[in-house]
Amino acid sequence: MTPGIRVKICGLTRPEDVIAVAEAGAAYSGFVFFPKSPRNLSIDAARALALDVPVGVAKVALVVNADDALLDAITDAVPLDMLQLHGDEPLERVSEVRARYGLPVMKAVGVADAEDVAALDAYSEVADQILVDAKPPKHAELPGGNGVSFDWRLIAARRWSVPWMLAGGLTPHNVAEAIALTGAKQVDVSSGVEAAPGVKDAVLIRDFVTATRGRMR
Numbered sequence: 001m002t003p004g005i006r007v008k009i010c011g012l013t014r015p016e017d018v019i020a021v022a023e024a025g026a027a028y029s030g031f032v033f034f035p036k037s038p039r040n041l042s043i044d045a046a047r048a049l050a051l052d053v054p055v056g057v058a059k060v061a062l063v064v065n066a067d068d069a070l071l072d073a074i075t076d077a078v079p080l081d082m083l084q085l086h087g088d089e090p091l092e093r094v095s096e097v098r099a100r101y102g103l104p105v106m107k108a109v110g111v112a113d114a115e116d117v118a119a120l121d122a123y124s125e126v127a128d129q130i131l132v133d134a135k136p137p138k139h140a141e142l143p144g145g146n147g148v149s150f151d152w153r154l155i156a157a158r159r160w161s162v163p164w165m166l167a168g169g170l171t172p173h174n175v176a177e178a179i180a181l182t183g184a185k186q187v188d189v190s191s192g193v194e195a196a197p198g199v200k201d202a203v204l205i206r207d208f209v210t211a212t213r214g215r216m217r
């Protein structure tokens, strides 16, 4: 059994997803603000979902190269615990967003080779958390949430000075191996717990969280 793994389920779109996340014991819920995504939410829809999230499950807004106007609108309307920057935001923008909104910021970094691992080091100096994700495939519509993994051996011995989360192509079937190989204490999943793009599956969510605890059904 691997105790204490914190799970983020990203890309919730329906009230039943919020229930499934809470019942499974996930630590974070993620709401996507990216119009091209099948998981995209309007601000009103995100607010309604976030208000239903029980205390103890952190609410994370995922944005991609968002400007202040969009972040103002989201943070004014939606009760949040964290902002996830999932675009090409430079180091200075991460610092700016942290200062402006007073919320912890998690910066996603796509990893495909050793050079990308160096970027993680730099972002760990300015962000509250880092999300170690797979690089999107060439020509992908989405910068994340593509259900692809990276070579976990690239980060096998790496540690950072801030909490970090492993993401990219995780599923109920591979997450235990990913944790064992990388030493991740936090994991993030979207496609791997969906019945179809944008449609979460409560059984897969439960199986995923269970698998992080080493008790896969």
Ligand SMILES: O=C(O)c1ccccc1NCC(=O)[C@H](O)[C@H](O)COP(=O)(O)O
Residues within 6 Å of the ligand: 010, 011, 032, 034, 037, 038, 039, 040, 062, 064, 086, 131, 133, 142, 143, 144, 145, 146, 147, 148, 167, 168, 169, 170, 188, 189, 190, 191, 192
């Ligand atoms: O999920 C999306 O549609 C999305 C859109 C734009 C940027 C990021 C997006 N998702 C990121 C995630 O859900 C996860 O943090 C991560 O990339 C893992 O996704 P997956 O490989 O699908 O588990």
